[in-house]
Amino acid sequence: KGELLTLETMSTVEISTILEEAAQFAQGVQWRPNKELFIANLFFEPSTRTRYSFEVAEKMLGLHVLSFSEESSSVQKGESLLDTVKTFEAIGANALVIRHPENDYFQEIRERLSIPIINAGDGSGHHPTQSLLDLLTIQQEFSSFSGLNVVIVGDLRHSRVARSNAEVLTRLGAKVKIAGPKEWMKGFDTAYQHIPLDDALNESDVVMLLRIQHERHEGSMEWSKEIYHQQYGLTIEREKRMKKEAIILHPAPVNRGVELASELVDCERSRIFKQMKNGVAVRRAVVKRALSN
Ligand code: CP
Numbered sequence: 001k002g003e004l005l006t007l008e009t010m011s012t013v014e015i016s017t018i019l020e021e022a023a024q025f026a027q028g029v030q031w032r033p034n035k036e037l038f039i040a041n042l043f044f045e046p047s048t049r050t051r052y053s054f055e056v057a058e059k060m061l062g063l064h065v066l067s068f069s070e071e072s073s074s075v076q077k078g079e080s081l082l083d084t085v086k087t088f089e090a091i092g093a094n095a096l097v098i099r100h101p102e103n104d105y106f107q108e109i110r111e112r113l114s115i116p117i118i119n120a121g122d123g124s125g126h127h128p129t130q131s132l133l134d135l136l137t138i139q140q141e142f143s144s145f146s147g148l149n150v151v152i153v154g155d156l157r158h159s160r161v162a163r164s165n166a167e168v169l170t171r172l173g174a175k176v177k178i179a180g181p182k183e184w185m186k187g188f189d190t191a192y193q194h195i196p197l198d199d200a201l202n203e204s205d206v207v208m209l210l211r212i213q214h215e216r217h218e219g220s221m222e223w224s225k226e227i228y229h230q231q232y233g234l235t236i237e238r239e240k241r242m243k244k245e246a247i248i249l250h251p252a253p254v255n256r257g258v259e260l261a262s263e264l265v266d267c268e269r270s271r272i273f274k275q276m277k278n279g280v281a282v283r284r285a286v287v288k289r290a291l292s293n
Helices: 012-026 049-060 081-090 128-142 160-171 197-201 225-232 272-292
Strands: 038-043 064-069 095-100 117-122 149-153 175-179 206-209 247-249
Touching (some): 012 272, 081 095, 117 128, 128 160, 149 160
16 A cells, blocks of 8 residues: 555565656656645654655645644643554545654554555664665665675664665675674674674775664763774774775764764765755655555
8 A cells, every 4th residue: 555664575676666766856857646635744753854854755746744743742641653643544644654763663553544654764673765765875876786885884783774774785786794893783793794894995885874873772882982983983094995986875863073074974975965865856756656556
C-alpha cells in the first residue's frame, strides 16, 4: 500500500525507481495528485531536516499538511500511538509520516491502518528516506554504486542511518567498511571490516561520518570532544589525504569540531548541504509513491 518502513525489504529495482523519480524532481519535473489529499507528519522525536524537508516536499506536491506536535497533543493525556494514528486516519489523512524513538514502532500499527506509513526514523532501527537521499547524492557523483569504496565512521551502534546505508550500499555493489571506536561497532563488526580511519582514507570514494548520538549513550562519553576528534574524526590533516574525487557525507546535525573539523562542513568535498537539498526531491518521490498505490 505504498508504505516505506525500511529499505531491507525493498528490491534494488524498486530503489532505483525511487531514485530515478527523485532525480527527475531534482531537475524540475512537477507532479500533483488530481484530487485533494491530506498528509500528517507525526514526529515523536526532535527533527529539523527530515520534518521540514517532508513538509516542503508535501507542499510542492500540493498536499494539505497536518503538523503534529507531541507536546500539544492528547499524547499528553495518555493517548497511545495506535489511537493517535487511527485518529489521523479517521479525520481524513491519506498518509502518515512518522518518527518515533522505539525501534520497529510501525509493526504494532501498520496492520491496523488502511493508509500508508512513511518511516521518518525509528529509534536506532532504520531511516529509509535518509538512505535514499544519501544514495541519490552518491549516484549524482559517481553514476554507479558498483565497486565504490565507502567507509562509515563513528557512532554506528546507535545509528539508524548506518544500519540502513550499510545494508543497501552493499546490496547495490559498494564495498562498505567501518571505522571508529571498536566498542561502537557492535552489530556491524561481524558483517563489515573494521579498519582505522587513516587506512580507509587512501581508498575511500565516500567518507560517511555519523553524529555522536549523545542522547542514546548511557553515561558520559569516554573521550573528550578534542580527543575523539584527533583519534577518530576527520581532521583538516586527514582530509588532505582523501582521494582526489572523494566526497564527505554526514546526515547532520553535525557536531562541528568533533566528527569533522568545522572548516570541512562546507568544504569543496562536502556534500552535506547537497544531501539536505536532495532530501526534498527524495521525499517528493516517496510521498508520491505512497499516494499512488
Ligand atoms: N538527518 C536527520 O535525520 O536530521 P534531523 O534529525 O534534523 O531530521
